[in-house]
Amino acid sequence: MEQDTLEYAQLLDKQDDLAAYRQEFYLQENTLYMDGNSLGLLSKRAERTLFDLLNSWKTLGIEGWTEGDNPWFYLSESVGGKMAPLVGGMKAEVIATGSTTTNLHQLVATFYKPAGVRTKILADKLNFPSDIYALKSQLAMKGYDSDEHLVQVTSPDGRFLCEDDIIAAMTDDIALIVLPAVLYRSGQVLDMDRLTRAANERGIPIGFDLCHSIGAVEHALHDWGVDFAFWCTYKHLNGGPGSVGGLFVHEKHFGTVPGLAGWFGSKKESQFDMDHTMDSAMDVSAYQIGTPHVLSLAPLIGALELFGEAGLANIRKKSLQLTQYFLELIKSELADYQFTIGNPTDATRGGHILLEHVEAARICKALKEDGVIPDFRVPNGVRLAPIALYNSFEDVWHTVQKLRIIMDEKRYEKFENKRGVVA
Ligand SMILES: Cc1ncc(COP(=O)(O)O)c(C=O)c1O
Ligand SMILES: Nc1ccccc1C(=O)C[C@H](N)C(=O)O
Numbered sequence: 001m002e003q004d005t006l007e008y009a010q011l012l013d014k015q016d017d018l019a020a021y022r023q024e025f026y027l028q029e030n031t032l033y034m035d036g037n038s039l040g041l042l043s044k045r046a047e048r049t050l051f052d053l054l055n056s057w058k059t060l061g062i063e064g065w066t067e068g069d070n071p072w073f074y075l076s077e078s079v080g081g082k083m084a085p086l087v088g089g090m091k092a093e094v095i096a097t098g099s100t101t102t103n104l105h106q107l108v109a110t111f112y113k114p115a116g117v118r119t120k121i122l123a124d125k126l127n128f129p130s131d132i133y134a135l136k137s138q139l140a141m142k143g144y145d146s147d148e149h150l151v152q153v154t155s156p157d158g159r160f161l162c163e164d165d166i167i168a169a170m171t172d173d174i175a176l177i178v179l180p181a182v183l184y185r186s187g188q189v190l191d192m193d194r195l196t197r198a199a200n201e202r203g204i205p206i207g208f209d210l211c212h213s214i215g216a217v218e219h220a221l222h223d224w225g226v227d228f229a230f231w232c233t234y235k236h237l238n239g240g241p242g243s244v245g246g247l248f249v250h251e252k253h254f255g256t257v258p259g260l261a262g263w264f265g266s267k268k269e270s271q272f273d274m275d276h277t278m279d280s281a282m283d284v285s286a287y288q289i290g291t292p293h294v295l296s297l298a299p300l301i302g303a304l305e306l307f308g309e310a311g312l313a314n315i316r317k318k319s320l321q322l323t324q325y326f327l328e329l330i331k332s333e334l335a336d337y338q339f340t341i342g343n344p345t346d347a348t349r350g351g352h353i354l355l356e357h358v359e360a361a362r363i364c365k366a367l368k369e370d371g372v373i374p375d376f377r378v379p380n381g382v383r384l385a386p387i388a389l390y391n392s393f394e395d396v397w398h399t400v401q402k403l404r405i406i407m408d409e410k411r412y413e414k415f416e417n418k419r420g421v422v423a
Helices: 006-014 019-024 044-065 072-087 100-111 129-141 163-168 192-201 294-310 312-333 360-369 393-408
Strands: 094-096 120-124 150-153 174-180 206-209 228-231 246-249 353-356 375-377 381-384
Touching: 006 312, 006 393, 019 294, 044 072, 044 294, 072 094, 072 246, 072 294, 100 129, 100 174, 100 206, 100 228, 100 246, 120 129, 129 150, 129 174, 163 192, 174 192, 192 206, 294 312, 312 353, 312 393, 360 375, 360 381, 360 393
Parallel strands: 120 150, 120 174, 174 206, 206 228
Antiparallel strands: 094 246, 228 246, 353 381, 375 381
């Protein structure tokens, strides 16, 4: 059977062990949702656990902190425990708390300890801007000029980072390293194991932003010896808009005083003693600050069940098959339309495809008009993420067909080539 036919896509779907999980999600009719790497879709289980949580508030009031199926007082820890296998951490090393950016602030405040000649932070030129803003503000709080003290490794081609370059930049003046696990534009997966080994050998604490990797690729943060990590849960984990983020601290650091303290970082049993001397938890709980955003944790209880059942290794396997199939169809169907593939084509790609094109902003608008949901990333990227838990091979096939027709008929020309407020 010809690989570029609809029948072949349907055959791949028949062979897909994870196909049944599609029924767990709310997919809109006549829509091909290819944006789970920005906001994952609602699952029925996430909806149920959010309603259950509302019900515990309705029926238990204040007692909900310690009673009911999911007592709120322990929810950050219990949801963290469910995320632990996804990052390769021990339960005591992972907590659901804060947001990506606030967690980064906490971790830099905790692990950035400039001393002597070691005063600089090592990052890269391609990371998501919020991380860079956070690092610059942390440097400013310590009285350092970020032009001098923030070292950003450059990319040879504007798409990918080279691990050799990053390791070469781990010099004696570096006090902390913060890098993405998967780059938000090109989807490159960095070799976290190798980078961590190099950082550990030099005695430099290293942390990773897992926003685009958690739920999409496997990690072994504990075994690799990664010092810390942080992430959001609204992309591949399908926790919902603004769902509570995640934070990992390696057990070797348990007992390290949190840079930003607050009473939810206390030992549970002493928190309500209300003493003005903090009795910090001796595990990752210490790095929480205030009262958890319980309503934004609730969908994660259900959303994470699906990962436990489907298994991350199976999810990664299907994700690679979906993106491989996508790349093959792009090659056979879209060769005439001046697209450049901006993601790695080997197994160092994460869970999404990046198609670069000068008309990218308006191609995204034309796709949306035709029921395909991508996102546009400046300056010229169409990001498309087929999600293993709910997208099918047939979805990929239809997406490429629609894109071919849009390009062939120049349907994008009726739109302005300019991004929306939220691109
Ligand atoms: C890699 C990366 N870092 C940081 C952020 C910022 O996350 P938040 O707005 O949840 O703090 C995002 C996405 O928004 C991201 O993709
Ligand atoms: N938090 C958001 C709120 C609104 C719209 C998008 C986001 C994203 O997360 C974008 C994502 N970080 C990205 O890699 O582009």
